Amino acid sequence: MVSIRITGLKKNYGEQTALHIDSLQIAPGSLTGIVGNNGAGKTTMFRLLLDLIRPEQGLAEIEGKAVKGSDHWKTFTGSYLDEGFLIGFLSPVEYFHFAARLHGISEKETEERLEAYAGFLGDEAGGSSKTIRQLSSGNKQKVGIVAALMIRPALLVLDEPFNYLDPSSQIMIRQMLQQINHNKGTTMLVSSHNLNYLTDICDRIVLLEKGKIVKDLTPPGDDLGEVEAYFRLQAGKPLP
Amino acid sequence: MYLTLIRHAWLQFSRAHYFGRSLGVKAIIAFMALIFLIYLYALGGSLPWLLLRFFPQKTAVDALFSLLLYIYAADLLTRYFAQKLPRQMIRAYLPLPLPRPKLARFILLRSWLSIYNLYLFALLLPFFVRTLYIPVSPQAFWLAMLCCFLLGGLNHAIVIWLKSWPGVAPRLILGGVLILAHVVPGALLFPQEYMQFSEALGQAFVNAHPLAFALPLLAIAALQWLSHKGLKRTFYDWAAEDARPARTAKGGMAGLLSRLPHYGHLWALEWKLITRNKRARSNFVQFPLMLPLLLYLLYAADRESVVGFTPLIMMFLGSYGLYHLQFAFSWESGFADFLATRKISTTAMIRARYYFYAAMAWAQFLLLMPFILWLNPGIISLAAGLVLFVTGPVFAMLLHTGVANSTRIDPNGRSFMNTEGVSGRLFITVILVFLSIVPVYVIAFLLPLPYLYGISLTTGGAGMAFVLGSRRWTRATALRFDRNKYHQLNKYRQSQW
Known part of the structure; x- marks a missing residue:
């Protein structure tokens, strides 16, 4: 099981501070939800964690080792943030096989693992001869999520996994995440705008605002109504 | 409506993320284009003198007319490969309540605003001023200019018609047939008669023969009408481009490559990239059309002309890789984050790419070798030396400088005239590629060997050193x-569309 530690992590875009986290520890095997409005710094945090952007200062560590300039975490980390993770000119099946091969999973094993996700992927994302760039946003999302899950990662990082998905798929992904976390002890970091889904499955909710952690709650001890109240407050008055 | 469409075209051009990049280099390119036009203009002015040297028995005008079809055949060839149909952004308009014929007309009208419809005027205008306007009559001058306009317009109409057809295969076949229709009689079978016909055609224009004007004019009108019809049909293809399943069947070359050990999966990925990426594929499938030209150059190269031919020969001997590696690290724009979060060694990726394109160049050379031995056996050592040179220092230079290329565009998504991907680094690299042969000439000149063998030895030696040292420089x-x-x-993230 994998732990994460973030210390004094700061990222600026020009004059603006996109993320500034003094300290955050993610326990091994936990399922942590990152919530916040647009621009709160969720994706920036994930990009820093996956060493896709360079911080101004601070440290993100996975399994006690800094991720910056290191590869050690890649072998056990599954991640999907956005379409930049997909190889548009491959078909989904080719993409899965390519990703699996990079993780040393045999073709036969890949096929077997993919069978488990056939229902979630559906016909278009699972078996068509279309390339990924020809898929709808929802199907692209499914492909990205399955590619992250099928390697059976010890750490899973998903940014807005419920986006673009139909209601059935949203329920399926919620169940899958819960099941994998429970059975395999996978450490998970998931961000979403859908507060209900996260509060249902997460054992910890971190609320970001303008790059800073403003609430860190652990249900059922903490009242998640606080988070809901926060968003209601942020919404302000309804538009006329 | 047309004005709105033109404005939108400008906005697409000026709001592209790379618009403001490398403006200095773009200014240099524009300046060089201007210099090129001035050079053409000066060449046109001195053309009468040059022609009279080669054709002393003819007048300068007749000599030029005898070459007119050759000039426009070369123009057709250039346009076939380089001139594009300005089709971008049209897809976004198709679902809107805009009449399709109007869109088709807009594309056709806009296509006339092309540098390919101008550059020959820079050459021929001063020539006809000196040979017709002053000594003969202004009328003869204007008729000659109209002749140039019609012949250039005919080429334009042919190319646009070909490119407005759906599908690549008919385009390739028809284009090939049209080019061969010039090359076979003109260069191979009846060059004398071809030149005589060309001269008669030019004279018919200057003598205001009605048919000389009517036939190309009718042909242009017919081709434009066909293009308009074709475009309306092609719109459906463009609209459904993303919905059409691509050929992603298992097996084939990609399957074969992926079964190879070590770099196999990366080679399979590279193969899929060049066969499925729109821009890469169109260049890849058109490349074989250039091979007859390569064979012709190798056939025609002798001791005297080899120095002038070498950079061109080198370009073709590098095969498709020489083009592809100019954008060495741009092709991954769409999946850079994937690569960065997987345990893939950058060294392995770069090596796989290098070996792939080097192998392609060598495979091409081996395929062409029997033809070269048949056409000009004396050139074989030079050709082998040049393949080594391209797959050695030239590929190394492209890969190494490509790292710092300041643009990471999606080579698929490009905007008209934005010289996308032409960063300062790439611009200088391409110039360096062609200049890299200069030191080889100098060393070859100093060697106590016949010049041709000297060049073979120096290119081969330099190439071999880089090929053998490839593990070092790829690392x-x-x-x-x-x-x-x-x-x-x-850079990759900024280049997302």
Whole structure:
């Protein structure tokens, strides 16, 4: 099981501070939800964690080792943030096989693992001869999520996994995440705008605002109504 | 409506993320284009003198007319490969309540605003001023200019018609047939008669023969009408481009490559990239059409002309890789984050790419070798030396400098005239590629060997050194790439469309 530690992590875009986290520890095997409005710094945090952007200062560590300039975490980390993770000119099946091969999973094993996700992927994302760039946003999302899950990662990082998905798929992904976390002890970091889904499955909710952690709650001890109240407050008055 | 469409075209051009990049280099390119036009203009002014040297028994005008069809055949060839149909952004308009015929007309009208419809005027205008306007009559001058306009217009109409057809295969076949229709009689079978016909055609124009004007004019009108019809049909293809399943069947070359050990999966990925990426594929499938030209150059090259021919021969001997590696690290724009989060060694990726394109160049050379031995056996050592040179220092230079290329565009998504991907680094690299042969000439000149063998030896030697040292320089390139990792990823991210 994998732990994460973030210390004094700061990222600026020009004059603006996109993320500034003094300290955050993610326990091994936990399922942590990152919530916040647009621009709160969720994706920036994930990009820093996956060493896709360079911080101004601070440290993100996975399994006690800094991720910056290191590869050690890649072998056990599954991640999907956005379409930049997909190889548009491959078909989904080719993409899965390519990703699996990079993780040393045999073709036969890949096929077997993919069978488990056939229902979630559906016909278009699972078996068509279309390339990924020809898929709808929802199907692209499914492909990205399955590619992250099928390697059976010890750490899973998903940014807005419920986006673009139909209601059935949203329920399926919620169940899958819960099941994998429970059975395999996978450490998970998931961000979403859908507060209900996260509060249902997460054992910890971190609320970001303008790059800073403003609430860190652990249900059922903490009242998640606080988070809901926060968003209601942020919404302000309804538009006329 | 047309004005709105033109404005939108401008906005697409000026709001592209790379618009403001490398403006200095773009200014240099524009300046060089201007110099080129001035050079053409000066050449046109001195053309009468040059022609009279080669054709002393003819007048300068008749000599030029005898070459007119050759000039426009070369123009057709250039346009066939380089001139594009200005089709971008049209897809976004198709679902809107805009009449399709109007869109088709807009594309056709806009296509006339092309540098290919101008550059020959820069050459021929001063020539006809000196040979017709002053000594003969202004009327003869204007008729000659109209002749140039009609012949250029005919080429334009042919190319646009070909490019407005759906599908690549008919385009390739028809284009090939049209080019061969010039090349076979003109260069191979009846060059004398071809030149006589060309001269008669030019004279018919200057003598205001009605048919000389009517026939090309009718042909242009017919081709434009066909293009308009074709475009309306092609719109459906463009609209359904993303919905059409691509050929992603298992097996084939990609399957074969993926079964190879070590770099197999990366080679399979590279193969899929060049066969499925729109821009890469169109260049890849058109490349074989250039091979007859390569064979002709190798056939025609002798001791005297080899120095002038070498850069051109080198370009073709590098095969498709010489083009592809100019954008060495741009093709991954769409999946850079995937690569950065997987345990893939950058060295392995760069090596796989290098071996792939080097092998392609060598495979091409081996395929052409029997033809070269048949056409001009004396040139074989030079050709082998040049393949080594391209797959050695030239590929190394493209990969190494490609790391710092300041644009990471999606080579698929490009905007008209934005010279996308032409960063300062790439611009200089391409110039360096062609200049890299100069030191080889100098060393060859100093060697106590016949010049041709001297060049073969120096190109071969330099090439061999880089091929044998490829593990070393690929590692250095990878290190350089990794050192700039965040900068690279940022560039990729900025280039998302």
